[in-house]
Amino acid sequence: MENSTAIIFSHFLAPEHGTYMTCLTPILIIIILVSFQALNVRCSDKSNRHQLQLPPGPKPWPVIGCLPQMLRNRPTFAWIHQLMKDMNTEIACIRLGNVHVIPVTCPNIAREFLKSQDEAFSSRPDFMSNKLVSKRYLTTALSPSGDQWKKMKKILVTSFLSPAKHQLFYGKRLEEADNLVSYLYSQCKNNPEKGGLVNVRLATRHYCGNVIRKIVFNKRNFGEGMKDGGPGIEEKEHIDAIFTILSYLFSFCISDYMPSLIGLDLEGHEKVLKENTDIVNKYHDPIIEERIQQWRNGMKDQEEDLLDILIALKDDNSNPLLSIEEIKAQITEIMIATVDNPSNAAEWAIAEMINQPEIIKKAVEELDRVVGRERLVQESDFAKLQYVKACAREAFRLHPLEPFNIPHVSTVDTTVANYFIPKGSHVLLSRMGLGRNPKVWDEPHKYKPERHLSNGDDVELIEPKLRFISFSTGRRGCIGVNLGTSMTVMLFARLLQGFSWSAPLGKSVIDLNESKTGLALAQPLVALAKPRLPQALYQELTSSVNYS
Numbered sequence: 001m002e003n004s005t006a007i008i009f010s011h012f013l014a015p016e017h018g019t020y021m022t023c024l025t026p027i028l029i030i031i032i033l034v035s036f037q038a039l040n041v042r043c044s045d046k047s048n049r050h051q052l053q054l055p056p057g058p059k060p061w062p063v064i065g066c067l068p069q070m071l072r073n074r075p076t077f078a079w080i081h082q083l084m085k086d087m088n089t090e091i092a093c094i095r096l097g098n099v100h101v102i103p104v105t106c107p108n109i110a111r112e113f114l115k116s117q118d119e120a121f122s123s124r125p126d127f128m129s130n131k132l133v134s135k136r137y138l139t140t141a142l143s144p145s146g147d148q149w150k151k152m153k154k155i156l157v158t159s160f161l162s163p164a165k166h167q168l169f170y171g172k173r174l175e176e177a178d179n180l181v182s183y184l185y186s187q188c189k190n191n192p193e194k195g196g197l198v199n200v201r202l203a204t205r206h207y208c209g210n211v212i213r214k215i216v217f218n219k220r221n222f223g224e225g226m227k228d229g230g231p232g233i234e235e236k237e238h239i240d241a242i243f244t245i246l247s248y249l250f251s252f253c254i255s256d257y258m259p260s261l262i263g264l265d266l267e268g269h270e271k272v273l274k275e276n277t278d279i280v281n282k283y284h285d286p287i288i289e290e291r292i293q294q295w296r297n298g299m300k301d302q303e304e305d306l307l308d309i310l311i312a313l314k315d316d317n318s319n320p321l322l323s324i325e326e327i328k329a330q331i332t333e334i335m336i337a338t339v340d341n342p343s344n345a346a347e348w349a350i351a352e353m354i355n356q357p358e359i360i361k362k363a364v365e366e367l368d369r370v371v372g373r374e375r376l377v378q379e380s381d382f383a384k385l386q387y388v389k390a391c392a393r394e395a396f397r398l399h400p401l402e403p404f405n406i407p408h409v410s411t412v413d414t415t416v417a418n419y420f421i422p423k424g425s426h427v428l429l430s431r432m433g434l435g436r437n438p439k440v441w442d443e444p445h446k447y448k449p450e451r452h453l454s455n456g457d458d459v460e461l462i463e464p465k466l467r468f469i470s471f472s473t474g475r476r477g478c479i480g481v482n483l484g485t486s487m488t489v490m491l492f493a494r495l496l497q498g499f500s501w502s503a504p505l506g507k508s509v510i511d512l513n514e515s516k517t518g519l520a521l522a523q524p525l526v527a528l529a530k531p532r533l534p535q536a537l538y539q540e541l542t543s544s545v546n547y548s
């Protein structure tokens with residue numbers, strides 16, 4: 001049975017990241033039907049256990065469900081959203097293998113899942129990718145609900161993400177904010193009048209990588225780094241590997257829905273994930289192992305970074321609270337959780353704002369009014385930067401990097417929005433569907449920061465009402481809101497305060513097309529940056545920065 005299924009599926013394969021497959025042939029359909037009928041497999045889309053219907057969705061095949069359609073229609077997120085549009089529904093049920101996948105684009109229904117019935121939907125799927133990256137579920141975000149998730153979450157909240165610890169790491173965040181400005185200045189200092197071309201994606205991703213490497217390992221570079229403060233080969237390889245892992249984490253891998261195919265790696269996802277986790281481990285492991293030795297030998301007894309904090313944690317019997325594997329897995333997950341959202345939001349916001357210069361003008365006016373031009377923006381200024389925060393918030397609404405929130409898995413049979421949701425369903429709150437829902441947002445595809453200022457409230461990046469997903473909410477909501485907000489607002493505010501941004505010479509606008517396989521800008525944003533503060537400020541900064 002395993003082999004026949006594998007053979008059948010090898011004809012359908014079209015990795016989310018690879019080539020597209022040929023059409024389903026009638027012969028293949030017959031083979032599938034005959035083989036499954038012979039096995040007397042039960043096929044039912046409606047629950048016999050329950051009066052209520054499942055949410056609407058395409059008719060599934062016996063056993064394999066809608067996997068053939070999924071494989072024929074990569075990328076899967078676009079197929080799912082098109083299906084929902086065609087069916088005119090804001091909740092659907094698409095059976096993939098034996099899993100009921102429930103995408104949602106309506107905030108009221110999203111709140112039923114993550115607020116009214118949060119506990120029932122607080123687990124995570126058992127995916128090959130999650131298992132591999134979390135070293136068999138030793139971490140927080142990727143692990144199913146249970147004792148290990150509770151333990152790791154508690155440790156992160158108390159020893160890393162509490163307000164007191166957030167304050168403790170302030171100096172490291174500030175150093176990297178200064179390094180960012182100094183690095184960008186180095187790209188345009190040869191001709192400050194004309195400015196210089198900046199790869200904004202590279203700069204924003206590396207700012208995030210630098211901040212989290214400094215917090216975790218007390219250093220930004222694994223190698224020598226670059227003289228201008230830019231990433232060296234090692235940092236580039238590290239960040240690229242993390243972004244590759246991210247893109248393969250929830251990528252509708254076929255064996256996640258057909259467990260009989262586990263181990264065959266038909267689409268090559270496992271190979272890519274292994275290669276890239278190996279790269280990350282190549283940089284992390286020696287530092288972690290050496291540091292543990294230093295603590296054991298008594299060569300170290302002061303906590304200088306998060307790694308020290310994790311190593312020094314003790315249980316009730318004064319034994320180490322975390323194993324080496326737990327520390328390694330959790331640090332990788334922290335890197336993954338930190339780098340994508342702030343960098344993507346800043347890149348998109350700058351791209352959108354270059355095409356609407358009046359928005360840049362308003363944001364810069366606010367920065368000049370609140371901060372002035374004689375010093376650089378600090379975290380203590382954030383409370384008064386309402387318009388700047390509205391611009392960042394608008395980027396989260398309109399341009400999430402991932403089409404869906406991390407899947408939530410139900411642990412009981414239940415009812416939501418009058419539909420039956422069976423135990424084990426994977427609930428996918430659609431980040432793009434919620435944020436661009438025309439019933440919720442006027443001109444949903446327009447980048448319009450003003451929409452977040454109309455009610456006079458303080459602008460924040462959180463959105464607990466789930467009208468779009470930034471940090472989500474509930475038991476599985478993001479626990480890194482403070483750090484994530486600080487990084488996003490600082491990155492974005494420094495880009496705007498320090499430099500005037502425009503399209504490269506010869507181009508009138510930035511091309512805002514999304515990539516074919518996801519929601520990132522199709523091409524990394526390259527823009528013209530001109531220093532806009534007094535030269536002396538940059539020169540003073542450049543002479544004092546610490547690139548180690």
Ligand code: HEM
Binds near residue numbers: 156472481
């Ligand atoms: C702007 C930056 C960030 C954004 C937009 C963001 C967003 C999110 C989202 C959408 C989730 C999933 C929530 C759900 O499943 O419903 C999440 C989970 C999580 N985030 Fe963040 N995050 C950010 C930064 C961070 C940072 C800096 C950390 C710290 C290391 C972090 C740690 C986590 C963890 C541990 C979880 C999993 C919680 C759980 O499953 O119990 N995040 N985040």
